[in-house]
Amino acid sequence: MDKIKTFPKKQLPNKAQRHKLFGSVEPGPKTKPSEKSKMADLQNTRKDFLFDLDAVGIANVKHPISVKSNLIPATQTSIGTFQFSSSIEKASKGTNMSRFTEQLTLYHETGFTADIKTLKEFTKELADRLKQKDAKLTVSFPWFFERRGPQSGLAGMNHADASITVSYDQLKGYNVTASLSALITTLCPCSKEISEYSAHNQRGNVSMEIKLTDDFDEEKADWKESLLEAAESNASARIHPVLKRPDEKMVTEQAYENPRFVEDMVRLVAADLYEMPFAEKFKVTCRNEESIHMHDAIASVTYDKTNDNTL
Numbered sequence: 001m002d003k004i005k006t007f008p009k010k011q012l013p014n015k016a017q018r019h020k021l022f023g024s025v026e027p028g029p030k031t032k033p034s035e036k037s038k039m040a041d042l043q044n045t046r047k048d049f050l051f052d053l054d055a056v057g058i059a060n061v062k063h064p065i066s067v068k069s070n071l072i073p074a075t076q077t078s079i080g081t082f083q084f085s086s087s088i089e090k091a092s093k094g095t096n097m098s099r100f101t102e103q104l105t106l107y108h109e110t111g112f113t114a115d116i117k118t119l120k121e122f123t124k125e126l127a128d129r130l131k132q133k134d135a136k137l138t139v140s141f142p143w144f145f146e147r148r149g150p151q152s153g154l155a156g157m158n159h160a161d162a163s164i165t166v167s168y169d170q171l172k173g174y175n176v177t178a179s180l181s182a183l184i185t186t187l188c189p190c191s192k193e194i195s196e197y198s199a200h201n202q203r204g205n206v207s208m209e210i211k212l213t214d215d216f217d218e219e220k221a222d223w224k225e226s227l228l229e230a231a232e233s234n235a236s237a238r239i240h241p242v243l244k245r246p247d248e249k250m251v252t253e254q255a256y257e258n259p260r261f262v263e264d265m266v267r268l269v270a271a272d273l274y275e276m277p278f279a280e281k282f283k284v285t286c287r288n289e290e291s292i293h294m295h296d297a298i299a300s301v302t303y304d305k306t307n308d309n310t311l
């Protein structure tokens with residue numbers, strides 16, 4: 001066996017000496033209290049600080065969450081990116097920021113599932129913990145779901161980007177919006193119509209945001225599955241992780257049989273959301289990464305069923 005090489009061992013200063021060499025200094029004299037009850041509490045100073053603030057809190061908080069679904073897998077761990085806030089009055093200097101992550105940790109310790117019921121409880125409890133009249137939570141996460149080849153039945157994992165925003169107000173109650181962005185295939189109707197053969201086609205991204213009705217019952221419907229189906233079922237074709245040649249033939253011909261402009265996509269998805277009982281208001285956006293341009297094609301529609309006057 002080869003002799004293990006030993007590098008010339010230059011004797012380095014020890015770690016404490018290295019820190020000193022790079023500027024660390026000894027602790028100075030301690031004159032201020034370190035006992036919490038005796039410490040200054042600037043955040044809770046009450047004066048006229050000129051403006052009420054709409055939102056004060058923390059953002060870009062990454063944390064593991066559990067996600068339930070009607071699709072496979074029924075439960076998964078994902079990475080939630082959170083934003084938490086509440087309003088504060090002008091008489092208050094600041095919020096108590098440690099309480100946001102304090103509560104997130106408490107929920108995590110009992111298995112934090114990002115479902116609507118739990119997130120509503122969390123947001124109300126947060127307002128109470130902050131002693132504020134309102135609180136708002138947004139959590140965004142990748143949601144994975146099994147997708148099988150249309151002919152081979154070979155399974156793989158696709159994902160869509162999901163997001164839930166819960167606003168709680170002591171007087172107004174809850175406002176919950178759910179969003180999903182899903183990838184699809186679109187094939188251009190004009191390109192198909194004018195060409196002797198072929199048609200340009202590309203990946204499209206359909207983003208849907210819905211305001212959930214107050215009576216939405218997630219025991220009866222998985223909003224993620226419903227929005228995914230609204231995007232994919234109206235596309236030229238669905239996207240798959242595993243496609244054998246028989247699968248590829250099917251999705252290629254299906255795309256050609258179902259040409260869609262971006263305008264067609266948002267209108268067709270809007271029709272499905274219009275018929276979705278728990279979607280009170282919605283916005284649909286489609287962005288196509290056009291395969292014949294350096295730019296994207298976009299379209300969007302916003303609709304409020306409570307002002308049902310445009311149909």
Ligand SMILES: Nc1nc2c(ncn2[C@@H]2O[C@H](COP(=O)(O)OP(=O)(O)OP(=O)(O)O)[C@@H](O)[C@H]2O)c(=O)[nH]1
Binds near residue numbers: 036041043093094
């Ligand atoms: N309001 C506010 N807090 C900040 C800011 N920057 C840092 N902090 C936070 O102040 C926190 C400590 O304040 P509090 O959460 O009120 O801590 P505390 O008073 O010991 O805790 P409570 O007893 O729950 O009020 C730290 O976690 C910091 O993150 C800021 O710009 N505004």
